[in-house]
Amino acid sequence: MKIVLDHLTKRYPNRTKGEADVIAVNDFNFEIPDGKLIGLLGPSGCGKSTTLNLISGLETATSGKIWFGDDDVTNVPPENRGVGLVFQSYALYPHLTVRQNIMFPLENVKGKDRLTKEQMKEKALEAAKLVQIEMLMDRKPSQLSGGQQQRVAIARALVKLPRVLLLDEPLSNLDARLRLATREEIRRIQTETKLTTVFVTHDQEEAMSISDFIVVMKDGIVQQIGKPQDVYDHPGNLFVAKFLGTPPINVFEGKVENGAIVVNGERILEIEGVEDQDVYVGIRPEGFLLDEKGTFHCAKKQVEVMGRDTSIVFDNPASVSESLRAIITLDNRDAIGDTVCFALKPNKVEIFKKDTEARIDYTVKGA
Amino acid sequence: MRKIKPWLYLLPAILFLAAFMVYPLIDVFIYSFEEGYNSASQTFRGVGLYNYMYVLRDPYFIQALKNTFILVIITVPLSTGIALLIALGLNSIPKLKDLFQTIFFLPYVTNTLAVGLVFMILFKKTAYSDGLINMLINMFGGSSIDFIDGPYWAKMFVLCFYTVWIVLPFKILILTSALASVDQNLYKAAKIDGTSRWRTFTRITLPMISPMIFYLIITGFIGAFKAYSDAVALFGTDLNAAGMNTIVGYIYDMLYGNGGGYPSYASSAALILFAVVLTITAINLTLSGSGNKK
Numbered sequence: 001m002k003i004v005l006d007h008l009t010k011r012y013p014n015r016t017k018g019e020a021d022v023i024a025v026n027d028f029n030f031e032i033p034d035g036k037l038i039g040l041l042g043p044s045g046c047g048k049s050t051t052l053n054l055i056s057g058l059e060t061a062t063s064g065k066i067w068f069g070d071d072d073v074t075n076v077p078p079e080n081r082g083v084g085l086v087f088q089s090y091a092l093y094p095h096l097t098v099r100q101n102i103m104f105p106l107e108n109v110k111g112k113d114r115l116t117k118e119q120m121k122e123k124a125l126e127a128a129k130l131v132q133i134e135m136l137m138d139r140k141p142s143q144l145s146g147g148q149q150q151r152v153a154i155a156r157a158l159v160k161l162p163r164v165l166l167l168d169e170p171l172s173n174l175d176a177r178l179r180l181a182t183r184e185e186i187r188r189i190q191t192e193t194k195l196t197t198v199f200v201t202h203d204q205e206e207a208m209s210i211s212d213f214i215v216v217m218k219d220g221i222v223q224q225i226g227k228p229q230d231v232y233d234h235p236g237n238l239f240v241a242k243f244l245g246t247p248p249i250n251v252f253e254g255k256v257e258n259g260a261i262v263v264n265g266e267r268i269l270e271i272e273g274v275e276d277q278d279v280y281v282g283i284r285p286e287g288f289l290l291d292e293k294g295t296f297h298c299a300k301k302q303v304e305v306m307g308r309d310t311s312i313v314f315d316n317p318a319s320v321s322e323s324l325r326a327i328i329t330l331d332n333r334d335a336i337g338d339t340v341c342f343a344l345k346p347n348k349v350e351i352f353k354k355d356t357e358a359r360i361d362y363t364v365k366g367a
Numbered sequence: 368m369r370k371i372k373p374w375l376y377l378l379p380a381i382l383f384l385a386a387f388m389v390y391p392l393i394d395v396f397i398y399s400f401e402e403g404y405n406s407a408s409q410t411f412r413g414v415g416l417y418n419y420m421y422v423l424r425d426p427y428f429i430q431a432l433k434n435t436f437i438l439v440i441i442t443v444p445l446s447t448g449i450a451l452l453i454a455l456g457l458n459s460i461p462k463l464k465d466l467f468q469t470i471f472f473l474p475y476v477t478n479t480l481a482v483g484l485v486f487m488i489l490f491k492k493t494a495y496s497d498g499l500i501n502m503l504i505n506m507f508g509g510s511s512i513d514f515i516d517g518p519y520w521a522k523m524f525v526l527c528f529y530t531v532w533i534v535l536p537f538k539i540l541i542l543t544s545a546l547a548s549v550d551q552n553l554y555k556a557a558k559i560d561g562t563s564r565w566r567t568f569t570r571i572t573l574p575m576i577s578p579m580i581f582y583l584i585i586t587g588f589i590g591a592f593k594a595y596s597d598a599v600a601l602f603g604t605d606l607n608a609a610g611m612n613t614i615v616g617y618i619y620d621m622l623y624g625n626g627g628g629y630p631s632y633a634s635s636a637a638l639i640l641f642a643v644v645l646t647i648t649a650i651n652l653t654l655s656g657s658g659n660k661k
Contacts, residue, residue, distance in 0.1 A: 056559060080561070085555075087555070089550070095575070108560055108561045
């Protein structure tokens, strides 16, 4: 079931007189292809949860339309939309067993579509098997770990065979190790059920790792939509560039001058096709190469070794970022002097307009 | 040394409790078995169950027991049910919730006797007026009823009405906060799954607030068994004459009432009340315990 969001806008009237309304979601346009996993990504307050609630029907849109396939569901109440929603807090009914929790949506059905008790139990068991909790059916939610509760919540959302599966911050209540395992689990369940799935997260790594597409939002406005790697490699603006990637991209004040990107008076990369202007220069941590002939000179602050990565924390007068970091491959780290010379990988260097912060396309000289 | 320290901290409280709680309790227990006890001369004829026999055969006590039971059985479920309805109503009108919560809470901070006076005005038949309620009854074509000095059922109706009204505020307060503390996400989840309103109420709301309901029922039972001042406020101090005495009222009469001076009968009656309350509470706890098993 594809989902079409057509000029979707949600506006909350402001309570205090004279202040402007809060626009939680502003003119959201996107067609989510059938059977794909979409990650809505952004900092808190960016409107991603509101978007999810609009799709689920818990909130009604101020303007714009929502389509599930060929059905206009904009004004359809949530119970008739056929969505399964997994809450951040799971929202399991604490006084019911796992089985009763999963069967709950089925028991709501009235009339001829209502299943017999046996069929319900069977369906519940099927859903439980899909998320691998069939041995926990008679426990209460309080007797389960966070990860197990999460699976119960997913099973409850899946049991009524929804057209669309929605997940609100599904991993944020889990510890780091479980998060890794669970996100793969979500991907597996999604692939098996082939359900169009939308999930909300503020964790870019989570979104990048399992989504078919990610939607980066800020202040209710969609910043960029695309495949995770494309968005990472070609961020549309400085915000997206800064939001994606850990450690974050290093940003400098700089300019384009006489066919080169200039930072702190040094010509760090020869380029073509861009007029002279002031720019922000973003360099991914993995875009630095230690090179004695490199043109980019920076002051070393410290060298950190974390597992397989060696990173140099350094300083530069033109820096805008809080800290600058380069990840390098190097065995002899004692060889790093107080001043480090970097050469740069061209595809890891982005430039952004000073005023709009939009990305500027360029070509590397000689490439 | 280490063992003594905590006891030292507790000592003041223990002393007070011993002097003002434990000693009198034991004393009451002893009095109830001392036959013909005279509080002036501190003498008694013998030890036995005569006091209990007397009290249980005393028609005034039987009447008080009957009144109290009727009061408890009618007002506790009724007041809890009405409070639940009002709390649910309050919860669904976010705008005026605070205003109504204040209005509903007013009886709680009003003095029992003052409220009794208001009820007298509402219900009492005097030479000049039949009272507000009777005026209403007359308006709808009924004939006046004397609620204060009239038939038993009318007096019991007023007493129950009054009791329900006076205990409502506290129950509403407890239940509105219980309702507000239910995780709103549960309702959202239920909504997404197309749960009907009735089913949401019976399968989610009720189980989630059931500990509070049980708390209200237990304290309601205990409170209603100890009713006394309410009856005095409505029917005056001579409750036996009005036929509206309660167990606590009977105990008071035995101690200080007209003739007064029967601490042994009073003690027996007090222990009978204690036994009744204990039994009912135990039954309540057993029922709620089996309902809430994890």
